Amino acid sequence: MTTLTQPEPASAPQDPAPFLSVRDLHVRFATEDGTVKAVDGLSFGLERGRTLGIVGESGSGKSVANLAVLGLHNPRNTTISGEIILDGQELTRASERTLQKLRGRKMAMIFQDSLAALSPYYTVGRQIAEPYIKHLGASRKAARERAVEMLDKVGIPRARTRVDDYPHQFSGGMRQRAMIAMALVCDPALVIADEPTTALDVTVQAQILDLLKDLQRETGTAIIIITHDLGVVANITDDVMVMYAGRCIERGTVGEVLKTPGHPYTWGLLGSIPRLTAPVDVPLSPIPGAPPSLISPPPGCPFHPRCGLTGQVGGARCSTERPDIPEGARHSSACHLTPDQKRTIFTEQIQPRPR
Incomplete structure (x- = not known):
């Protein structure tokens, strides 16, 4: 008698690992005043042929995180933990000789200060x-x-x-x-550009951005753009990551983040941009306060001391409980507001403001 057995269900195909994978990255600097938590649990990935824009105020950890990718921090006063994998190769524990072989050939950085x-x-x-x-x-x-x-x-x-x-x-x-x-x-496979068009006029800026696009089309280069210019982000990037106090507080495609942002900090960044269509007598809406100290960051949500929406969350969650970005979500933000609250506040209060 033949026994029929049910075939085991085929396992779902797993997505291939991204070309650059950063997981739970922490970068800390030892100073006389205390330990600076410059990057605090940052995670992101980048595929070949795509461009990631990283935005945020000065001191949010954008450049520090990417210098860690290239292994350019001074090991005498820097502690790095987490995981950085480039094309299957782990970098946080790689030797300096290995990193030297990779820098310039497989990964390269365009620094902000050309004179230095x-x-x-x-x-x-x-x-x-x-x-x-x-x-x-x-x-x-x-x-x-x-x-x-x-x-x-x-x-x-x-x-x-x-x-x-x-x-x-x-x-x-x-x-x-x-x-x-x-x-x-x-022709490196990964290019990290730290404010690459800061000192350039708009004509040359366009030429440089076109050059990066051409390089990407020809070789499939993965590009990270660190910038304060949301116009550059809108023009060249595929995905956007917003950083604050060493953490990612919002991420998504460029269209999602710029058209339907979900974090109050991102709303503030967009509200600080002058618009040609806005009445001339309408002032900009700057974000109140200053970025927090990275030696003693505030508890809970790091943005809560500057946020005007903590009362809508209820209780003391914003000042005691740190929100995290949900795993696997394509467009998400680290905020205690519910998706419905974010949608309502943005469409009824933030978006209608003349900017």
Whole structure:
């Protein structure tokens, strides 16, 4: 007699791990005044071919978190815990030699301060060519030609001549473009851009953003843009993460976060932007107060001392219970307000305000 057995149900296919995965990242600095909790349990992921915009006020942990990805913190006064995985390779416990092989070739950063990032002792062309020689084994002649090509791509006039100039011979905007060329020279798989268009006029800014888009289309680069400019976020990013006090307080696609934001802090950021359609006599709506101390952050929701909606939550939850972003939610925010309350407040109170 043959016994029929039911086949086991096929397991649901699991989503592949993202190209960059950051899980429960903590970055702390030891100072004379106490321990600075610069990044406090940050988690996010990024796929190849997508751009993530990270926004928030100065001191929210945006740059600190991404410097940790590249392993650029001083280990003598920095404690890093959590998990950072780039293309299957764990970075938080990687040796400095391993990180040096990855920096410039597989991941690169465009720094905000071009004057500090470029050495005054070497020509701009030599500094751009150096990673090309180191990581790809190119000859000095080929690397020089690549440096000329990159300077031309980022809009430096007479690139073949200016390649032999020193940083002090470049204007601030030209130094910024040269630094972008240095970061992109090896076509890295991950590019972290920290305010890459700060010192540039709007025309060159558009050229740089187009250059990043072209690089992404050609090579599938994953890009992180750290910025205060929500116009840049709207123009180039696919996903947005809003940071406050070292934590992610809202995340989602760029359309979701900018059109239907769910956190009072995000509402405040959007309300601080001048609008061409707003009446000239209507003032902006700045966020009251100042960002909290990261040595002794407030209990509960870190934004509650500046939030005008704590009374709608009820009780003392905002000051005693820290809200977290739900796992697996595509668009979510760390706030005790219910989804219905957020929807009602935004559509009836926040959105109608002239801005």
